[in-house]
Amino acid sequence: MQEKSKAAEEVSPNGESRIFIVGTSKGLFKLSRGNSFFPVWTEGSVEQIVRTEIPSEDGKIIENWYFRTSKGILFSSDLEIFEYRNSGLPLSTIKNYDGQNTEFETRVQTLKDLCANPLNPQQLVTATKDSVYLSRDGGRNWKNLGSMSMATPGVKACAVGSMPVTLSDGSTGTELVVFMSHPIFGLSYIKPDAARPVWIDVAKGFEMMPNLTSPDEIADILPVLVQDEYGTSYVDIYLSQSFIPRIYKFDWPNRQGELIYKGEEPAETIDGLAVAGNKLVYSKNETLGALNLEDYTNPGIPGKLAEWKKSFACVPGSVNSAWIPYNRSGLKRGILLNELWLLYPGTINSQYGKKALGQKSIYVSAYQCRLQTGIDKFKKIIKDNNLNSLVIDMKDDYGLLRYDTKDELVKSKGKVTQYAVDLDHFVEEFKKDNTYLIARIVVFKDRNLAKFGGSKYAVWNYNTKSPWVGIKEYEDIVDEETGEVTGKNPVYYDENWVDPYCPEVWEYNVAIAKELIARGFDEIQFDYIRFPTDGYNLRQASYRWKSEGMDKESALVSFLKYARENINAPIGIDIYGANGWYRSGTRTGQDVEMMAEYVDVIGPMFYPSHFENAFMNFPPAEDRVYRIYYYGTYRNSVLARNRVVVRPWVQAFYLNVSYDRQYYGKEYVLKEIFGVRDSVDHGYMYWNNSGNYEMISPDIAKDEPFIGTCPESSPSFRKPALGTQEAPEFTNEGLSHADKIFNREKKRWHSDDSVFNPLLQMKLFNKKIEKK
Numbered sequence: 063m064q065e066k067s068k069a070a071e072e073v074s075p076n077g078e079s080r081i082f083i084v085g086t087s088k089g090l091f092k093l094s095r096g097n098s099f100f101p102v103w104t105e106g107s108v109e110q111i112v113r114t115e116i117p118s119e120d121g122k123i124i125e126n127w128y129f130r131t132s133k134g135i136l137f138s139s140d141l142e143i144f145e146y147r148n149s150g151l152p153l154s155t156i157k158n159y160d161g162q163n164t165e166f167e168t169r170v171q172t173l174k175d176l177c178a179n180p181l182n183p184q185q186l187v188t189a190t191k192d193s194v195y196l197s198r199d200g201g202r203n204w205k206n207l208g209s210m211s212m213a214t215p216g217v218k219a220c221a222v223g224s225m226p227v228t229l230s231d232g233s234t235g236t237e238l239v240v241f242m243s244h245p246i247f248g249l250s251y252i253k254p255d256a257a258r259p260v261w262i263d264v265a266k267g268f269e270m271m272p273n274l275t276s277p278d279e280i281a282d283i284l285p286v287l288v289q290d291e292y293g294t295s296y297v298d299i300y301l302s303q304s305f306i307p308r309i310y311k312f313d314w315p316n317r318q319g320e321l322i323y324k325g326e327e328p329a330e331t332i333d334g335l336a337v338a339g340n341k342l343v344y345s346k347n348e349t350l351g352a353l354n355l356e357d358y359t360n361p362g363i364p365g366k367l368a369e370w371k372k373s374f375a376c377v378p379g380s381v382n383s384a385w386i387p388y389n390r391s392g393l394k395r396g397i398l399l400n401e402l403w404l405l406y407p408g409t410i411n412s413q414y415g416k417k418a419l420g421q422k423s424i425y426v427s428a429y430q431c432r433l434q435t436g437i438d439k440f441k442k443i444i445k446d447n448n449l450n451s452l453v454i455d456m457k458d459d460y461g462l463l464r465y466d467t468k469d470e471l472v473k474s475k476g477k478v479t480q481y482a483v484d485l486d487h488f489v490e491e492f493k494k495d496n497t498y499l500i501a502r503i504v505v506f507k508d509r510n511l512a513k514f515g516g517s518k519y520a521v522w523n524y525n526t527k528s529p530w531v532g533i534k535e536y537e538d539i540v541d542e543e544t545g546e547v548t549g550k551n552p553v554y555y556d557e558n559w560v561d562p563y564c565p566e567v568w569e570y571n572v573a574i575a576k577e578l579i580a581r582g583f584d585e586i587q588f589d590y591i592r593f594p595t596d597g598y599n600l601r602q603a604s605y606r607w608k609s610e611g612m613d614k615e616s617a618l619v620s621f622l623k624y625a626r627e628n629i630n631a632p633i634g635i636d637i638y639g640a641n642g643w644y645r646s647g648t649r650t651g652q653d654v655e656m657m658a659e660y661v662d663v664i665g666p667m668f669y670p671s672h673f674e675n676a677f678m679n680f681p682p683a684e685d686r687v688y689r690i691y692y693y694g695t696y697r698n699s700v701l702a703r704n705r706v707v708v709r710p711w712v713q714a715f716y717l718n719v720s721y722d723r724q725y726y727g728k729e730y731v732l733k734e735i736f737g738v739r740d741s742v743d744h745g746y747m748y749w750n751n752s753g754n755y756e757m758i759s760p761d762i763a764k765d766e767p768f769i770g771t772c773p774e775s776s777p778s779f780r781k782p783a784l785g786t787q788e789a790p791e792f793t794n795e796g797l798s799h800a801d802k803i804f805n806r807e808k809k810r811w812h813s814d815d816s817v818f819n820p821l822l823q824m825k826l827f828n829k830k831i832e833k834k
Contacts, residue, residue: 532597
C-alpha cells in the first residue's frame, strides 16, 4: 500500500509526472520538493530530455521518456527502469592507450539532437555529424536518411512531424516530413515515404549575415501539434537561430520561414525550444524567453525561473536539461527545458578553465629567446602592453625541439635544434614577472618524427609506397634547346605529416608536454592537431595506423582523451578560423563540439587576412576586423557550449592582401582586441612570427569606448555578448546539518566521483532502479 501511495503522489490526475528531473554532465537526477537529489542514471552525461504523451482509453496520458546521452539514446517509461535504444545508429571507435597496450572502445557516435513527432510519438529522429536517423518504433530501430550534404559534415538540429497535405478529394491529410539544419547550408527537409526521397533545401525567409551566401545556422526545430477548424490534427514547425536572436514559424505551404521574433542584441543564441500551453519557451543567454503563439507577443520570463535555478544548483554537474512538473512550474502543465547551459555563460565547464581564463599573450620567438636580449625584449613588450602571458614553440613546425630535453623517450625520438633555449633560465626569468607560460607543441606536422624508424609514423602515399608529401603545384619541364614544354614536375609543400591514428605519436607528444609542465610551464598548447588538407595528391594520403571504425574526428578525440588522462594542467588546441565559425570539422577533423570535452582552451585563428576579402566586409569597412573577432569568438564559444575558454589568435602581422594594404596598422590590431573583449572577453593571443609587435597597443579596459563606429560596439548591447552570469556552487539543500558539516570537512563521493553520498540523508525515492 505504501508503494502505491508513493506512486500516486508522483503522478498528476491527468497522468502527467510530478517528478522534477534534471539532466547534467554527471547523469540524470530526481529532485524532491526540498531540492534533495537522488541519482537515477549516472553512466554518462544527459544532454537532452524528450517526453512524449500517448492518450489512454480513460482520457489520461501515458508518458514515455527519451534521453540523448553520451551513451546514445536512453529510454524509460517510468523513470525507474532504463534501456538503450541504439539499434541502427552508427558506432565510433575510440582508441585507448596506456603507454603499452592499445584497447578499443566502441560507442555510439555523438548525437546532435533528438525529436519526436507529437502526432505519432513512435516516430523519432536523431542525428550525428554526418546523417539524420529516423525511427518508427519508439527508437528500437533507426534508419539512416543521409544528409543534405554528404560531402560536408555538420548537423545541428533535426525534427520530425506530420505536415498538412491536401488529398485528392480536397480534404486535409498529413504526410511524414523530416527536417534538418546544416551549419553552412541552412535548412532542408525530406519526405521519407516518397517514392524517391531526396533532401530539399530551403533558404527563403531565413536571415543571413551580410555578405554571406547561406542562412545563419538554425539552432532548433520544434514540431507543435495543432488542429484546423475541421478537427484535423497536424504539426506546425517553429525554428530559432544559433548566433542571431531570431525565431520563425515555418510556412509549410509556401516552403519559407516567417519571422515572428527578432531580438535586439546583434549576437544572441536562442535554443531549446519548448511549448507550454499556448506559449513558446526557449533558452537564451543568461535567462529564458517566451512568446505567445497566438499573437507573438512577449509574456515575460517564466515567473518561477528563480526557483528553478535554485533547484538546478542542487544537482551535481553542469545542467543541460530539465523536466519541471506542473506543480512546480507555475503553469497548468509541466514544462521541458533544454540547452540550459545558456543560463550560465560565465561558467567555464572544464577541469582547468578557471586557471586558463583571462590570459592575454604574445607569441615569442624561441630563436630570439636563446639570448638574454631576446628575453628582455619580450618581457618589456608584455609589461608595456599590460599583458600577462606568452606562447613559445617547444616543438616547432619541423618537429625540432626548442629546449634541452631530459626525458628518455623524447631523447630517443626527438631532435634538439642547435637554436634551443636554456629552458630553466627562460622559465626563471619570466616567472620573476609572474608571466603565465604556454608551451606550443606542433603535433602532427613533424618532419623529424616522420623520418624516424624508417618512416613508420609517416602519413603514407599508397600510390608511391613512400611517405606522403602534398603537391603544391606543377611546373613545366622545358627543353633547353627547343624551348618546348615536355612535361610537368611536381612542386611539394615544405611539410611532412605523421599519422594522427598512431598511439606512439600521441605518447611522444604527451611526453614532451608532461616534461614541460614539470619544468615550469603553466599550459600546453597543441597546434596542427589536424589532418593534412593541402595537395593535389591529397587523395593518395593513407593512414597505416587507422583502426576499423575510426574516422578523423575519433582519431583526434582519441589523442586528446589520452592527453587529458596524462597531463595535469590546462590543455589548449589551435584550430582553423573556419572550424571556429562553423559547426563542421570538414577536411581537418576539428569538430569543436567533440574536442571541447577533453580540453580547456580553444584558440581559433580568425585572421582577417585569411578570409576572403568580401567576408564580413560591409560598411563601415574599416571595422571589418572588429566584426570578425566579435562574431567569431562568440560563435566558437556557443559551438563549444561554454565547455572551454575561447582565446583567439589575433593578427598582429601584415599580409599582402587588398584589405590589409588599405587598413593594416595599429587601429586594425586594436579593433580586433575590442572585438574579442565585446564578444566573450576570455583572453587573446597575438601572433607575429618574427616577434615584431610595434602595431599592438596596451590592453584595453572593460569600459573603454570602441574607437570605431560599427553598431555592434554600442554600449546599449550586452557586453560581453555571451554574458557573464555564473552557475551557483553546487549545494544540496536536503542534507542534514551533520551531513553539511561532514561534507565541508571531507567530501564523500561514490567510486565514480559523480554523486555526493551523505551519511545521514534519507533517500526520497526508494524503489529499486534497474536496467534492461
